[in-house]
Amino acid sequence: MIRNKKAKVHHGFAPGYFLMAGFIFLAMAFVLLLITSQYMKAFRVHHKDIPTHIYAYRAVNTCLAYQDNITKRYYPGVIDFSKYNQENLDACYVDTSIRSFNIQLRDLDKKESYNRILVGFGASMSIKSYPVWIMYSDGTINKGELLFGIS
């Protein structure tokens, strides 16, 4: 099995022998990598959507949130429509070398979608929807949603 009688062995070279040895080494490496991967998996305790929620709530609760002029109190979940622009969102997520953001505001009462704003280098694969209220400069408040994705 290891040595083919027809294929003469030159200077001790036995192809079948090396194939079997190589296969055993690969199998050993595979098993060890599998064990390591399973071990490290135990420490990946954070749900994959947590970063998306954290960054989305930064926009919803602070950067885009309506702020009372006198008390300076933020109203989480109430979007000040005048804040929804590229400049504000660029200041909200300063370093985009690792993450980029895809944000779009929709007014569900008017059935209107506003411009999508990209912060960073590219589009996102997974977009999530967050219910919000949109406050306009004339004082009207409409039901809306913020579509948010990160990559």
Added chain:
Amino acid sequence: MNKRAELTLLRIGTILAGILVAFILVMIVYKATSQEGAESAFLAKDSAMFIDAILSTPQDVQIVYPEEFIKWYIRLDNLSVSIFHSQPEPNETSPYSYYFVPRADIKVQGRDLKLSTLFFIKSGDNFTISNIPEQGGEKLND
């Protein structure tokens, strides 16, 4: 040397090489799965996510991190959190670092701390870490 001897030598060499490769693989796995390494990586990532969450919270906030790792050190700088197993030098880097996304309106006051009780403090337009809580109304400075 005759062919039989050459083949025997080859087999011994292959077995020795196999033992060496197995030893190297086991050492790599041992190092990768060390508890300290895994804990340090987790702590860096968790701390960075904690900071992202605090930067996403309106008004002033002060939170105590629930874990205590008294033997280690933490470094906060403008973009990342790093964990060191010994007192770090100023320019030293750590393999256990994780990035967070800062805000333009909040200044991160970087510092090195020995890890005991760890407070994350956002006050006004400043953010930092400390071993003691900020006392009411006291301005943050280094």
